[in-house]
Amino acid sequence: MRVVRDLEWRGPVPAGEGEYGEFFAAAAEGRLLIQQCPVCGHRQHYPRALCTACAAEPEWMEAAGTGTVYTYTVVRQYGVPAFAELPYVLAMVDLPEGVRMFGGLTGIDPEAVEIGMSVAAYARTYDDTHAMVFWEPSQ
Amino acid sequence: MSSRHPVICGIGLSDYPVAPHLNSVQHHALAARRAIADCGIAKSAIDGYVSTSGGGPAAGDDAVSMAEYLGVNHRYIDGTMVGGSSFEFHVQHAAAAIREGLCDTVLVTYGSDQLTRMGRVLGTGGFQRDAQPVTGAMQMATPYGLPLVGAYALAARRHMHEFGTTSEQLAEIAVGVREFAGLNPDARYRDPITAHDVVNSRMIADPLHKLDCCVITDGGGALVMTTEEIARDLRQPPIYVLGAAGTQTHWNIHQMPDFTQMGAAVCGPEAMGQAGVTPADIDTAQLYDSFTITVLLMLEGLGFCGKGEGGAYVQEGHLRRGGSMPANTDGGGLSSNHPGMRGIFLLIEAVRQLRGDAGEAQVPDAEVALACGSGGWLSAIGTVILGKDGPS
Numbered sequence: 001m002r003v004v005r006d007l008e009w010r011g012p013v014p015a016g017e018g019e020y021g022e023f024f025a026a027a028a029e030g031r032l033l034i035q036q037c038p039v040c041g042h043r044q045h046y047p048r049a050l051c052t053a054c055a056a057e058p059e060w061m062e063a064a065g066t067g068t069v070y071t072y073t074v075v076r077q078y079g080v081p082a083f084a085e086l087p088y089v090l091a092m093v094d095l096p097e098g099v100r101m102f103g104g105l106t107g108i109d110p111e112a113v114e115i116g117m118s119v120a121a122y123a124r125t126y127d128d129t130h131a132m133v134f135w136e137p138s139q
Numbered sequence: 140m141s142s143r144h145p146v147i148c149g150i151g152l153s154d155y156p157v158a159p160h161l162n163s164v165q166h167h168a169l170a171a172r173r174a175i176a177d178c179g180i181a182k183s184a185i186d187g188y189v190s191t192s193g194g195g196p197a198a199g200d201d202a203v204s205m206a207e208y209l210g211v212n213h214r215y216i217d218g219t220m221v222g223g224s225s226f227e228f229h230v231q232h233a234a235a236a237i238r239e240g241l242c243d244t245v246l247v248t249y250g251s252d253q254l255t256r257m258g259r260v261l262g263t264g265g266f267q268r269d270a271q272p273v274t275g276a277m278q279m280a281t282p283y284g285l286p287l288v289g290a291y292a293l294a295a296r297r298h299m300h301e302f303g304t305t306s307e308q309l310a311e312i313a314v315g316v317r318e319f320a321g322l323n324p325d326a327r328y329r330d331p332i333t334a335h336d337v338v339n340s341r342m343i344a345d346p347l348h349k350l351d352c353c354v355i356t357d358g359g360g361a362l363v364m365t366t367e368e369i370a371r372d373l374r375q376p377p378i379y380v381l382g383a384a385g386t387q388t389h390w391n392i393h394q395m396p397d398f399t400q401m402g403a404a405v406c407g408p409e410a411m412g413q414a415g416v417t418p419a420d421i422d423t424a425q426l427y428d429s430f431t432i433t434v435l436l437m438l439e440g441l442g443f444c445g446k447g448e449g450g451a452y453v454q455e456g457h458l459r460r461g462g463s464m465p466a467n468t469d470g471g472g473l474s475s476n477h478p479g480m481r482g483i484f485l486l487i488e489a490v491r492q493l494r495g496d497a498g499e500a501q502v503p504d505a506e507v508a509l510a511c512g513s514g515g516w517l518s519a520i521g522t523v524i525l526g527k528d529g530p531s
Contacts, residue, residue, distance in 0.1 A: 014278035046279050073292035074345040083284035102393035104283045115300045
């Protein structure tokens, strides 16, 4: 996963407590992590301290960083100053690994976004060691 | 045991939609005063109290603070907070407590000065407005700039994709609700609108327009619940709790398992099963209309139409005045009032309908009413079936 060094991020940042921190730290290193249960095989996202299917302790696995758009919205009005640059696209992305992930979708005209389109993950750092995961159209 | 059947005997609304003279606690208190006066029960008879955990002890409108303020020495307390549908869950819990004998008479209250305190900027605002790091599962969404409207827009977009639902069909929901608002002198907006008005109102988050979104108001409401036996001596005819069920499929929108399927598909049939009724038996439905898409998904989940058929169903006019199942007869959250958590108003309006007290909006011969609340982001869904008559 491509990593964009962007320490100018103006929006609120993830607190990264508990398992979340490992997810955002891995993203800053270009790795997109999801969790898989070593007992039942269930995969999940966001990261948690237990498998939601069988309550065992989940393990990390690296996802390929690809997906398809499950649904999306184009935000055209939002009163939060950090998001004054409108419009922007937010999407739910289905990963081939079997989990769904939320994130910003960039690098595309909002009017051109379609459900089912192929997208690729990239990371944008918000501090020296942590990054948020975004999506862009697959090349 | 049947004499312990839970009923709603008193209802009260505080002042709305704009009430700068009241803070949240005073909304609770005014609604409670009116609900207690409505049924004429002795204040001292109240031995149960239910409210949301609210804004926390600092705000003073959480359940324990409110029980103290209202002077309720309860044997039973519940502070369930699942968002706007909390009050449908409250009725489920209070009904069980009354039936079980944990208490006899429960006061349920809600109050919010949201419009006065926060203003309309809230409409497209977030829950975390400053630059503080975001904790919990919200940190997977809030940092990207997900507004409340945007969360519902994700569901609406998916429904359109899978089933061909159109903006005009969603608009029909807002148009029908506005028609009822025109009959409610207190409703926030009362002038008639057309589907053309809705789809041409400002786009907030595709595909939801401004008029697909609920209004922002102040307001409060209260219920008094008791046993059938105690209610016999009160001023108002008892309205029977025939069924009540709730479920949660997720909390954060990004965890919704299927963006076109709401938990109403679980708790709706369960509540109707308890009541021994089917959708065809419902005379009026009060459906949580935070956004037009909320109602559409609810209709499909509850079984008023098949999955994916909600758009066509609403276009047939069922929810309209004079339709087969008039909905949101007080003008709903889309046009009348939405102080943040609307669930209690669904129940109050259902009771008014079953008492025959709904004035021009009265559904003729209403005997069975449904209230379905949605809390969170289409997350925690509660369904209550109320009847003019007790279980047969």
